[in-house]
Amino acid sequence: MTDPISPAPPATGDEVLRVEHVAKRFGALTALRDVNLNLQRGEVLGLIGDNGAGKSTLIKVICGFHQPDAGRIFVNGDEVTLRSVDHARSLGIDTVYQDLALVNELSVYHNMFLNRERRIGPLLNNRLMRRLAREHLTDMGVTIADVNAEVAKLSGGQRQAIAVARSVYSDARILLLDEPLAAMGAKEGALILDLIADLKARGQVSIIIIAHNYAQVLQVCDRINVLQHGAITFDKPTSETSVAELTDLVVAEYRASRSARIAGQR
C-alpha cells in the first residue's frame, strides 16, 4: 500500500508488537486493507469485528502463517519479516488456535510437551515431563488432579487451559488467542478469563484475544480494537468504552451495509 488510508499511531516506549499498514489480498478478495496495530508489554488487547472483517487473516499474518502483501511488522522495536510459523515462534509469538492442537489420545503431560519432548537418550523422560507439567500447571493456577489423564476426558475449558499453559511454557512473549471463549459455558469461560487475568498480573506475556462476546472481552482486556473491512476503525482503552458502544459500532456497520445492499438491489 503506497497510499496509506490512516496514519500509523506514534510509537511508544514499551512496545512488543507493532503492525504498520499491513495489507493482504487473496486473489480478488482484499482481506486486510490497511491495518495499524500495536501491543504494549503485559497488555491484553481485545480484537473484535464481524465475521469476515479479517480477524483471522490478521492473526495468521502476525503468527507467520500468511505473508503480508504490504506493510511492516516490528517485534520489540525491530522490523521483522515473518517467514513461517516456526520463525514467528522463535521470536516468541505463539498462537492458541481454536482447535487447540491437542491430541485426544495422549495424556495431559505428553500434550504439554508435544514436539518438545524431554528425553534420556532415545527414550522419553516421562517422569520428568510429568513433574514439570504438574509444576507448571500448578504455577499457572491450573489445578490438575491427574496429568496422566487422556486429554479426551477433559472438558473444553480444561483443554483450553492446557493449550494456553503449553504456549506460555514454551516461552511465548506474545500470545494470540483465537476465540478462546467460543463454544464454552459461562463457568468454563470464567476459568479462562481468570487464567488470562492471572497472566496479565504477571506482566510477562502480552496477549491479543479474538472474541465475539463483548462483555467477557471488556472484563479482561486493557484496550479494544475493532476491525472492519480490513482496517482498524476503533481503538480505545477498555475504561473509555462499553458493551453498548461496541455493539452499536458493529450493528451500525451491519445496518449501513444492509441499506447499501438494498439500495443496490433497487
Place this chain on the structure above:
Amino acid sequence: MSDTLTVTEPAGRSDPDGPAPVRRLLRTAADAFLRRREASVLVVAIGLVIYFQASTPIFLTSDNLRNIAQATAPTAIVAVGIVLLLVSGEIDVSVGMVAALAPFLMHYAIDFYSVPALPAIVLSLLIAAGIGFVNGFITLKLKVPSFVTTLGTFYLLYGVLLTTSHAYPVAIPEPTKGTIQTWLGAGDWASLYWCLVIVAIFHIVLTRTRWGLHTISVGGNLLGATEAGIRATRVKIGNFMLVSVLGAFAGILEAFRINSIDPNIGGGTRITFTAIAAAVIGGTALAGGSGTVIGALIGMLVLAELQNGFNLIGISANPFFLIQGAAILISMIANQYLSGLRRQGRT
C-alpha cells in the same frame, strides 16, 4: 488464581462405599488390567489354549507349540509394522506382496549378480524400504488415499514378481544354506525369537519414544500435530518404509523355513489381511491414533491357535474363515464398547 480448574479423576477409581483394602486392591488390579487394550484379546488367547488342550492332549506338546509359533511369528512381524502405520492413520495392503518378492530379490542378487549372501539380504530389505517410500510419497505428496496407493503397488509388485520369476518356485540360494538359513527362519524357534525381539523393540518405540508419540499424534489429530510443528509427512512415510522392511524380513524368514522361494505361497493377500486382522483384533483402531504392538502379537496368536486347534480336532479348515471373520467383528464391536466405557472412566 483460578484454583477451581480441576481435572477430575475417572469416577470408577474412588469408591464411595469404601470396600476392604484387599478388595479395593483386587479391584484396582482388575481395573488396571482391563484398562489395558491387550486385556480382552489375552483372555481370549488363554481361553483358547484351555479349550483346545481340554479337547486334544497334543495341543500343548512341544511339537505343536512349534507349529503355532511358526504360524504366528512371520505374520506377527508384519502386524507390528501394520500397527504403527495404522496408528499414524494410514494402511498398506501391498505388504504381503513385498513379503513374497523379498526372497526373490535376494535370490536374484545372489544367483544372477553374485552378491554375497548377507549383503543380498540387506539389499532386498533396502529395496523394500524403497517400495515403502514410494507408497508413502504417492500417498502424502500426490494425495492418493493409502488404500488405493498400496492396492496399486500390490498389483504392480505382483506383476514384477510373476514376470521375473516366471511364476516358478526356486531353491534357496546355495550360499545362504547352513548358518544363515538356520538363524533366519529354518531353526525350530528362529522366527519366534525374531518375532519376540521385534515386538519388544517396537512396543518400546510406540510407547516410549518420540517417534511413537508423533505417530500417535499424526494419527490422532493431524492438523493439531502439524500446528505443534510435527512433520507429519516424514512420520507417515517412515512408517510406510517400516512396514515394507518388516514385510520383506518376514517373507525371507518364511522362505528359509519352508526351504523354497515360491511366488504362490508365503506372501500375497493372505499375509496382508491376516496381519491387519491380528492388529485389529489386538485393539488397534483403523482410524488412527491408538493401537498396541503387543495386542497385535496376541491377536495373531489367537488366529494361529484357532487354525491349529481346528486342524487337531479334525474340523476342516473351511469354517476357519467363518471364525476369523466373526472374531474380527466381535473384537471390533467389543473395542467400540470398551473404549466408550474407558472414555467415561468406567473400566
